[in-house]
Amino acid sequence: MPRPGGRRLRLWSGAVTAALALCLTGTGQASAADVDNVRNGGFESGLSGWSCSAGSGTTVSSPAHSGSAALKATPDGLDNAECSQAVAVSPNATYTLSAWVQGGYTYLGATGTGTTDVSTWTPDTTGWTRLSTTFTTGSSTNSVTVYLHGWYGQAAYYADDVSLFGPDGGGGGDQGGQTAPAAPGGLGVTGTTSSSVSLSWNSVSDATSYNVYRDGTKVTGVSGTSATVTGLAASSSYSFQVTATNAAGESPKSAAVTGTTTSSGGNGGGNGAGLPKHAVTGYWQNFNNGAAVQKISDVPSQYDIIAVAFADATGTPGAVSFTLDSAGLNGYAVDQFKADIKAKQAAGKKVIISVGGETGTVSVSDSASATNFADSVHSLMQTYGFDGVDIDLENGLNATYMTQALRALSAKAGPSLIITMAPQTLDMQSTSSGYFQTALNVKDILTVVNTQYYNSGSMLGCDGKVYSQGTVDFLTALACIQLEGGLAPSQVGLGVPASTRGAGSGYVDPSVVNNALDCLAKATNCGSFTPSKTYPDLRGAMTWSTNWDATAGNAWSNAVGPHVHALP
Numbered sequence: 001m002p003r004p005g006g007r008r009l010r011l012w013s014g015a016v017t018a019a020l021a022l023c024l025t026g027t028g029q030a031s032a033a034d035v036d037n038v039r040n041g042g043f044e045s046g047l048s049g050w051s052c053s054a055g056s057g058t059t060v061s062s063p064a065h066s067g068s069a070a071l072k073a074t075p076d077g078l079d080n081a082e083c084s085q086a087v088a089v090s091p092n093a094t095y096t097l098s099a100w101v102q103g104g105y106t107y108l109g110a111t112g113t114g115t116t117d118v119s120t121w122t123p124d125t126t127g128w129t130r131l132s133t134t135f136t137t138g139s140s141t142n143s144v145t146v147y148l149h150g151w152y153g154q155a156a157y158y159a160d161d162v163s164l165f166g167p168d169g170g171g172g173g174d175q176g177g178q179t180a181p182a183a184p185g186g187l188g189v190t191g192t193t194s195s196s197v198s199l200s201w202n203s204v205s206d207a208t209s210y211n212v213y214r215d216g217t218k219v220t221g222v223s224g225t226s227a228t229v230t231g232l233a234a235s236s237s238y239s240f241q242v243t244a245t246n247a248a249g250e251s252p253k254s255a256a257v258t259g260t261t262t263s264s265g266g267n268g269g270g271n272g273a274g275l276p277k278h279a280v281t282g283y284w285q286n287f288n289n290g291a292a293v294q295k296i297s298d299v300p301s302q303y304d305i306i307a308v309a310f311a312d313a314t315g316t317p318g319a320v321s322f323t324l325d326s327a328g329l330n331g332y333a334v335d336q337f338k339a340d341i342k343a344k345q346a347a348g349k350k351v352i353i354s355v356g357g358e359t360g361t362v363s364v365s366d367s368a369s370a371t372n373f374a375d376s377v378h379s380l381m382q383t384y385g386f387d388g389v390d391i392d393l394e395n396g397l398n399a400t401y402m403t404q405a406l407r408a409l410s411a412k413a414g415p416s417l418i419i420t421m422a423p424q425t426l427d428m429q430s431t432s433s434g435y436f437q438t439a440l441n442v443k444d445i446l447t448v449v450n451t452q453y454y455n456s457g458s459m460l461g462c463d464g465k466v467y468s469q470g471t472v473d474f475l476t477a478l479a480c481i482q483l484e485g486g487l488a489p490s491q492v493g494l495g496v497p498a499s500t501r502g503a504g505s506g507y508v509d510p511s512v513v514n515n516a517l518d519c520l521a522k523a524t525n526c527g528s529f530t531p532s533k534t535y536p537d538l539r540g541a542m543t544w545s546t547n548w549d550a551t552a553g554n555a556w557s558n559a560v561g562p563h564v565h566a567l568p
Contacts, residue, residue, distance in 0.1 A: 034165045037087050037095075038146065041162035043069045049085050053149075056081035062366045065100040065128045065160035066208040066223075066246075073148065074156040075104070081157070082149035087164055088171025089137050089144050095166030097146055098132035101125065104155030110164075111145045114138020124155065126399060126434050128221060130250065142169070161208075161246075181207040181244040183252045189259040190226070194234040195444045197259035199242070200226040204251070207244035213253060215239050231440025231486055232261050274416070275350060278567045279304035280560065281420065281450055281493060281542035282549065283354065286310065288328040291501070291547035295332055296340035296351065299546045300554055302561025305420065305448075306344060306546070307354040307390040311380060313362045318369025318405070319376040320355055320362055322384070341385045350418050353380050354390035362393060370401045374408035381413060388418030388447070391438075399437040406438075410445045421449045422495060422542065425456040425469075425478060431485045440486050450493035450542035453478060454506025461529060469506040473527040475516035480531050483520070489535035495542040498549035498556040510559035513541055521567050540564040 039049040043059045044067050050057065057073040064070040073081035089095060091114075099108050101122065108131040109119030120133040137144065146164055150157045186202035199212065203225050212220045212227045215238055219229055232238060237260040241253040282303040285291060299306055311320040324334050341351045355362055355377070364373045377389050389409065391402070410417050419442065427435035428451050439449050456469045461477025462484050468474060475494050482492050496513055497503035519526035521538045541560050543549060549556045 034096075035168045036163045036165055037089060037169050037171055038085065038162050038164045039087075039171065041099075041164075042067045042160060043071050047071075047083075050083050051085070052083040053081065054079040057083045060158070062368075063102065063128070063158055067160070070158050070160035071148070072103075072156055072158050073150060075150040075152055075154055078152065080149045080152055082147055083159075084145050084147035086143050086145050088169035089141060089164075090167040090169050091137055091139050091141050093167045094134060094136045095144075095164050096132060096134050097164050098130060099148060099159050099162040100128045100130050101148070101157060101159045102128050103150075103157040105151035106131070106157040106159065107147075107149050107151075108133065108159075108162075109147055110135055111147070112141070113144050114141030128160075130245075143171075181205065181246055181251045184210065184225075184242045184244050184254045187240070187242050187254045187257050189240075189257055191228075192259060192261055193444065194262045195232050196228050196230040197232060197238060197240065197261065198226070198228045199240055199257070199259070201242050201254065204244040206246050207251075208246045209244075211243045211245060211250065213241045213243070216241075221245075229259075231437070231443045233486060234261050234488075236261050274348065275304055275418075275447070276565065277490070277537070278540045278564045279448070279493075280540050280557065280564050281305040281307060281448070281495075282498075282546040282557070283307045283309045283542075283544050285545050285547045286322075286325050286329070288325075291545065292550035293329055294547055294550060295329070296337060296344060298550070299344070300549075300557050300561070301347065301349075302557040302565075303546060304349055304540075305418065306349060306351045307392075307420065307422075308351065308386070309354045309545070310392070311353050311355045311362075311377070314376070316372050316376075317366075318362070318364045318372035320373065320380070321376065322353060322380050338384055345385070345387065350387040351385070352388040352390050352418050352420065353377065353384070353386045354392050354422070356392035356394060361395070364401045364405050365398050366401060367404065370405035371408060373402075373405040374412060377409055378412045387416070388413070388420070390420040390422060392422040394424060397434050397438060399434045399441060402434075402438045403441040406442050406445070410442075417445065418447050419445060420447050422452055423449065424452050425459050427451075428478070428482055429460060436482075436485065439482075439491075443487065443491070446487075446491055448491050448493045448539045449482060449487060450495040451478070451482070452495045452544075454495075454497050454503040456506060462531075463529065465529075467529070470508050470512075471527060472508075472512050472515045472519065472525070473529045475508070475513070476519045476526065476531060477529040479516075479520060480529075483531070483535055489537040490539050492535070493539045493542050495544070498543040498545060499552040501551065502544050502548040510556050513560050514563040517541065517563060517567060536568045538567065540567070 059069045060072045075081040102125045107121040111117045113135045118133045118135045148159050181204045184201045190200050191198040239256045241256050244251040311322045423435040458468045462480035497507045500507045515525035518524045523534045
């Protein structure tokens, strides 16, 4: 944990900038007489009709935008993973080129148009995004080359439902006269909770999927005619619309409906069963890195949640395992470890298993790995007696499938499950990030998000100003982003190092932590930043680690623990 690895900086040369200047973002609407001239645009026949540079392309079954297959192409070295197809077209005709993409940087374009060649692009995306551009062929143009490619050194990209709609060029494309579907009708609210609204609508002929919009912003895509939008604030009203999509494009939005969430009846969503209103979380090291070696029984009583670090990835995608480092922990026996967990629980504490850490490689990126994650974590809970799980994945996560995994785990473990998260500061700067979106998606079963406010440098606060780590303003102005972004105050905690040795940078004296808690909960002891309102239900604080705290004479927990528990 908490010491995040370096984030790669993307450096754009003048040549790249010039290339991007060629990108066009115009879109066109296909006419009733237009056909799709691309062959195998859904990659249901493998790479038939397509040519990919340096063997960079393959087809995969997941993720797929529609059907059972999609393209996956991986840049390598000086190869940008270009996959292309020569398409027959008619002269002096207007065409709309589109594709659904996700993953790394993705470019879509056409060359040999006889007029102006076109391209469009998108940066990294965690969900399917439609790229589209238009062009007009020259007076003697009978063929163009359409292409997709990634960018050098970046992640693999995925593409599906590539189409080129316009007059039939005689090349035998896939879709015949298909056009974008009509807007869905019958949209209505079928249920609400304090953090979700359930919707349903009528099916649309020729639609392959549907997009759900909340207050004008797309929040999810589904294949059926119902969806539940989660991560909402209690007692709040939202406007919803739905569109239908197919390979030809997306329909207009449906008529809007309003959904109003119910009252939370307390501190907001999330599970805090058995925990005090204000809680302290500490990570316990299952390894010896120079900090004091501890048994679970050695952890001071000021800690309400003890996160055992870490569960590790296995050879099965998404699955995790845990092995007590008895040798590194001076002969700590497994049976004693289990007994110590039970003793802590008898004293009202929660002991959970943390997944990830700085070098963790757990990846939950499809439905199968989500199931493996839930099954393996639940197995560890049964084996060792853990109360739940902590998500400390510092190399990114997929919000769709981590949400699926946590909901599956919740179904297995029941309502007493504890779920905590420890994202880096960068992961909680925007509600569109994978981590933040996951937290909002599982808000109704989430206990607390303890963001790591260290190893960060300078970051934006909720007021748009830049704050430097190691200050009360950094803690309060960044926590404000989550408090205003949809999490309940009871689901927000301040993560800090227990000592100067606990992190590479960002250590603050415990008095600064206490001032930040006071500022957020009571609007006292603030720095230059003062929140617009108080959050008396703020959950508390977290530290890495109980071992580094012990090395420093438990100075952190002795100061911060009583202060947290004395908050209003």
